[in-house]
Amino acid sequence: MLRAFPTAAVFVFLVPVLTGLTATVFPAFGLQPGLDDWSFDFGAWRDLAATPGIGRSIRLSLTTGIGATMISLLLVFSFIASSYDRPGFARARKFLSPVLAIPHAAMAIGLAFLVAPSGWIARAISPWATGWTQPPDAMLVQDSAGLALIIGLVVKETPFLFLITLSALSQANMDRRMSVARSLGYGPIIGWVKCILPVIYGPLRLPIYAVLAFSLSVVDMALILAPTTPPPLAVQVFAWARDPDLAMKFQAAAGAILQLGLVASAIALWSCAARMVAWGCRPFLSNGRRGGSGRLAAIIPGSGFVLLFTAAAAGIASMAVWAVTWRWRYPDVLPSTWSITNIQRHGPDLFAPAGVSILVALLAAGIALALVLGSLEHERRRSLTLGRWVMWLLYTPMLVPQIGFLFGFQILLIRTDLDGTLSAIVWTHLLFVLPYVFLALGDNYRAFDERLAVTAQTLGVGPNRIFWTIRLPILMRPILIAFAIAFAVSVAQYLPTVFAGAGRWETLTTEAVTLASGGDRRITGLFALIQALLPLVVFAAAAGLPAWLYRNRRAMQVAHG
Amino acid sequence: MDKLGTLKLINVGLTLAGAPLFAPLTIDVSADTVTTIMGPSGCGKSSLLAHICGTLPPIFATSGRVELNGVDLAGVAPERRRTGILFQDALLFPHMSVGENLAFGLPAARDGRKARHARVETALAEAGLDGMANRDPATLSGGQQARVAVMRTLLSNPAALLLDEPFSKLDAELRARFRRFVFDHAKARGVPTLLVTHDPNDAEAAGGPIIELTLG
Structure with missing residues (x-):
């Protein structure tokens, strides 16, 4: 019975990715499964190459994707190296989960509200500093270099990399290693770079590749923040895939394969560069240079983090302000007329998409949790140790660009009459939710004090009852946090909803992305605000519930967090 | 027995x-x-x-x-x-009260809740922990926790x-x-x-x- 869980989990993963990829490859070469036409045709590729601006699209994808990944990673490493023993470190940890929980689309909308020519930042410094009484005709959002997109990606990816690095650090015994390095006279930054970074880079490789792949192929954030003429490759492919002209499907498939190639090359490039840096820096490790106190150098990453959290908070705040705005003249810092009319008028429109978002997220998170708990319990009972391939498998949906296989997977859903059904949406969400649940829960589950289970067993209680009465209640906190992460990941999904839902299901995310391209900031703000608040509320509940249930159990409050 | x-x-x-x-x-x-x-x-x-x-x-x-x-x-x-076993640590279940820990050791039997409750109280009294059934195990001293662990094991009627x-x-x-x-x-x-x-x-x-x- 329990053996079915890992099998089911692998099935959930591999079927959409493998079949989706296959179903993308065929049309890219002119092959139409079912039409019995088995002649290769490179027409789609010729069309692709002839697309005006395709070169710029590719370059834009590469610069924004690689740029955002490098900035995020440098920010995380330099912040931890310079602040690991300072109070700012603990504070950053606290703010991490909320920023991580905010969906990409909402974050992008919030940032656009801040940095647009008519946004909050421009208003705050106008007209006294800029002389602007009209929004300037400058592309501050959707700028042709993709800077706005890079900023958006950095704000979302830095917390993720920070969290992953923290977990790698706890396994690498950072505090003890650093005490040794410091007692040998090394400054915090040089000591960290020489003693910690080389140890943790290995386990960080896959998450970094995932960030790279995501940044190179992001669609929802790019629709809001990236330039449109031409857009990044993934957005271009997405537009072709949605084109009602069936002939465009072949070009879309070819574009999806190109996107795959782009991600694969970027990962290969990154991996080569990392090896070369490691090789080139070998002598640096033992050259005896101790480095200084690093207090001055700490200012840059420190303020980077402050800026990042401030931008996230201000973005949310600006959405909230817009939601209750009636009239807001430029360049006033605040609206001149506040009103809840907007909420009264458009609030009811929220119910249906919010309902779908919540339903899909509850189902996806619930199924993911059941699959992961079942697999972990199976692994434990059989004393299995998972090989490295499991980690690669887990990261597959995050490494393969969504557009690369969702397009093909949709073709299969259509053929099996599943497209546009709730099950299809939940399944595609599950694909992206499951890895996070596994990553969030795995270590906690394996770190469970087995002596408690042995004690229960010698008291005459069987493994199944131990699972329900001992293991789950004691692990309630990490389990609920994993559930909240899963919920947030599902709520944020854009492409999977669009592809699997065949446009028939509107969620808060699809609505917010659609509204963002429209004009009315009051409605966009309202939808994006609710989209951002939903996962935050679930996170608060996930943290609050065990704290309340176990308010009279001291050992449950810290030790088992 | x-x-x-x-x-x-x-x-x-x-x-x-x-x-x-x-x-x-x-x-x-x-x-x-x-x-x-x-x-x-x-x-x-x-x-x-x-x-x-x-x-x-x-x-x-x-x-x-x-x-x-x-x-x-x-x-x-x-x-x-x-086979009841006692380790270095008391290993009381942190999410249960002292009384629930003891009742966890008691085999499920036909005797009702009252009888179970009485047996838990008796065990507590034997361990010099009268009236501590509702306490959080983490608030007990090391010696008290150790005695609860012993009583929990004995209540499971080990051979x-x-x-x-x-x-x-x-x-x-x-x-x-x-x-x-x-x-x-x-x-x-x-x-x-x-x-x-x-x-x-x-x-x-x-x-x-x-x-x-x-x-x-």
Whole structure:
């Protein structure tokens, strides 16, 4: 019975990715499964190459994707190296989960509200500093270099990399290693770079590749923040895939394969560069240079983090302000007329998409949790140790660009009459939710004090009852946090909803992305605000519930967090 | 309960990666004594107890027979063996109250909630912890937690009691008192008891046969 869980989990993963990829490859070469036409045709590729601006699209994808990944990673490493023993470190940890929980689309909308020519930042410094009484005709959002997109990606990816690095650090015994390095006279930054970074880079490789792949192929954030003429490759492919002209499907498939190639090359490039840096820096490790106190150098990453959290908070705040705005003249810092009319008028429109978002997220998170708990319990009972391939498998949906296989997977859903059904949406969400649940829960589950289970067993209680009465209640906190992460990941999904839902299901995310391209900031703000608040509320509940249930159990409050 | 219960180890040996941990061991643990096994740390004392409980990880290979009241324990699930064990730490379940911990040990039986409750209260009184049923185990002192752990194990009606250095974390004064408490309760119930320790004082206080584990 329990053996079915890992099998089911692998099935959930591999079927959409493998079949989706296959179903993308065929049309890219002119092959139409079912039409019995088995002649290769490179027409789609010729069309692709002839697309005006395709070169710029590719370059834009590469610069924004690689740029955002490098900035995020440098920010995380330099912040931890310079602040690991300072109070700012603990504070950053606290703010991490909320920023991580905010969906990409909402974050992008919030940032656009801040940095647009008519946004909050421009208003705050106008007209006294800029002389602007009209929004300037400058592309501050959707700028042709993709800077706005890079900023958006950095704000979302830095917390993720920070969290992953923290977990790698706890396994690498950072505090003890650093005490040794410091007692040998090394400054915090040089000591960290020489003693910690080389140890943790290995386990960080896959998450970094995932960030790279995501940044190179992001669609929802790019629709809001990236330039449109031409857009990044993934957005271009997405537009072709949605084109009602069936002939465009072949070009879309070819574009999806190109996107795959782009991600694969970027990962290969990154991996080569990392090896070369490691090789080139070998002598640096033992050259005896101790480095200084690093207090001055700490200012840059420190303020980077402050800026990042401030931008996230201000973005949310600006959405909230817009939601209750009636009239807001430029360049006033605040609206001149506040009103809840907007909420009264458009609030009811929220119910249906919010309902779908919540339903899909509850189902996806619930199924993911059941699959992961079942697999972990199976692994434990059989004393299995998972090989490295499991980690690669887990990261597959995050490494393969969504557009690369969702397009093909949709073709299969259509053929099996599943497209546009709730099950299809939940399944595609599950694909992206499951890895996070596994990553969030795995270590906690394996770190469970087995002596408690042995004690229960010698008291005459069987493994199944131990699972329900001992293991789950004691692990309630990490389990609920994993559930909240899963919920947030599902709520944020854009492409999977669009592809699997065949446009028939509107969620808060699809609505917010659609509204963002429209004009009315009051409605966009309202939808994006609710989209951002939903996962935050679930996170608060996930943290609050065990704290309340176990308010009279001291050992449950810290030790088992 | 079988007053004349015995725990028998017949030529029991443990091997890890082909290397035996100690020379094959034959012991008769009778109901009215506490038998002590002594040996340096790392000689496999705890693994031997895990083997008796049926919770030894499969990387160990085992030989010989373990019999409890004449029944070969090989292949019997740990929860059906009725081998109660106490570790260094009390290992009270952190999410349950003291009373719930004790009730967890009680076998499910036809006696209603009231009767169970009464048995828990009696056990608490025996341990000098009257009225502490609703307390959070984390708020108890180390000695109190240790006594709750003993009562929880005894309430599960074990056919044998295994002690895996349960005294080693307590300070000297508490230690002597707690030792007395455990031994008295074990003897009063006529449960064959096997103590594993590296402290000669524990062995002496146990007052039963002492077996030195020698490396195999």
